[in-house]
Amino acid sequence: MSLVLRAEQGNKNAYKSLIAAEYCGVKVDHVFQMGVSDKTHLFVENSVFVINHHFGMVPVLETPDGPIFESNGMARYVAKLNGDNNTLCGFSVYELVQIEEWMTYATTEIDEALTRWVYIRTGVYPYNARAERVLIDFMKKSLCTLNTHLAKKANYLVGNCITLADIVMACDLFPGFTHVLTKSFTSEFPHVERYFWNIVGQPNFKKVLGEVKQPESLPKIQPVALYVRRELFEALNKKRTNQTEGGLNYQLIKVKKAKAVHNQMMKVEKELNQMTEEQRERINQMVLNDDVASCDGSKIIEK
Numbered sequence: 001m002s003l004v005l006r007a008e009q010g011n012k013n014a015y016k017s018l019i020a021a022e023y024c025g026v027k028v029d030h031v032f033q034m035g036v037s038d039k040t041h042l043f044v045e046n047s048v049f050v051i052n053h054h055f056g057m058v059p060v061l062e063t064p065d066g067p068i069f070e071s072n073g074m075a076r077y078v079a080k081l082n083g084d085n086n087t088l089c090g091f092s093v094y095e096l097v098q099i100e101e102w103m104t105y106a107t108t109e110i111d112e113a114l115t116r117w118v119y120i121r122t123g124v125y126p127y128n129a130r131a132e133r134v135l136i137d138f139m140k141k142s143l144c145t146l147n148t149h150l151a152k153k154a155n156y157l158v159g160n161c162i163t164l165a166d167i168v169m170a171c172d173l174f175p176g177f178t179h180v181l182t183k184s185f186t187s188e189f190p191h192v193e194r195y196f197w198n199i200v201g202q203p204n205f206k207k208v209l210g211e212v213k214q215p216e217s218l219p220k221i222q223p224v225a226l227y228v229r230r231e232l233f234e235a236l237n238k239k240r241t242n243q244t245e246g247g248l249n250y251q252l253i254k255v256k257k258a259k260a261v262h263n264q265m266m267k268v269e270k271e272l273n274q275m276t277e278e279q280r281e282r283i284n285q286m287v288l289n290d291d292v293a294s295c296d297g298s299k300i301i302e303k
Contacts, residue, residue, distance in 0.1 A: 003028045003078070007059035013071035014059040015171045015208050020078040022204035023162065024086045028061075028078065072103055072168055079164055088164045098158045102165035109142040111172040118179045123222030139176075143189045150191035155198050162202065170199040174209065182215050 003021075005028050007014035014030070021028040060067050061074040068074045079088040090096045117135040119125040146169075149157070157165040173196055177186070186193050199205060200212045 004062040005030045005059060005074075006062065011059055012171045012174050015174070016071050016075040016167055017059075017061055017078050018208045019167050019171070019205055020075045020088060020164065022207055023088055023167075024079060024082040026078055026081050072107065072164075075164055075167060087159075087161050088167070090159060090163055095158055095163075099163050099165040102157045103168045105146075106165070106169040106172045109145070110139075110169070110176075113138045113142065114172065114176040114180075118175045121180055121219050121221065127221045140188070143186075143192055147189040147191045150195045155195065157195075162199070162204075166199050170196060170205065174200070174212070177214055178212060179215060180218055182217055186214075 003017075003026065005014055005017055007030065018028060018030065020026075059071060059074065060069045061077065063077060068077055076089075079086065090099050113135050116125065117132065117139065120127050120132060120135075154160065156162060157169060173181075173192075177196060177200075197212075200209055
């Protein structure tokens, strides 16, 4: 059985299905078909894609039964294709429940806060010092819980071999270990460190993730160009979702709107790139002083 995974390169949510496929011997065709460009993953231009895939967003897994758009669900589907011939879902009902528990923990206690921390450090969200402190405190508590559990285990979250829980946890930790979770930070959680490097060092993980490198220091705070583009998209998205959903006309409107906001984003990015050093420094000061959070894209440009 051949499955089609539509996702941009480097999408850690897509990695979950690809790694599960390696363990199960399932063929998954990884297709990069955004339709607009590889500069944004927020929307697609292909009307057939939008109509068939609910929100028109990636990653999405195309299966003979229909599309699946949630990353953990995609990995579950792949893991089940080989029936009892793989160990990703555990050896008993109890282990299956434990796997589900840790998959949920990874999503709610690790991924949500860690992704936000990465985003505000890489320019996807505007930098906010107070928000970063809150996220760091939250991550320390979450990693402490994980560290305590792993202190009692050998190498895996559940049982004595790789399961879906390990695939999801490692993929959700991956952006942190490659962007913001520096060696000095993770040294407080030695069992998490040991666990992560053991998991990503497995052959089936390395086939998908490649060599994973941990940063020595936090990335420099980035300009807000990506945030401006995101603000424009969300404003348009909010407007279009107020319309009556359903039908081809609505879906085609979404596609036309996507094209329009893409053009707006490119215009704003061009203006940002043409700024003088003085203007850039002013924006950086706004970021550091937490002034950007209440500003939309147009106000930032005007200043």
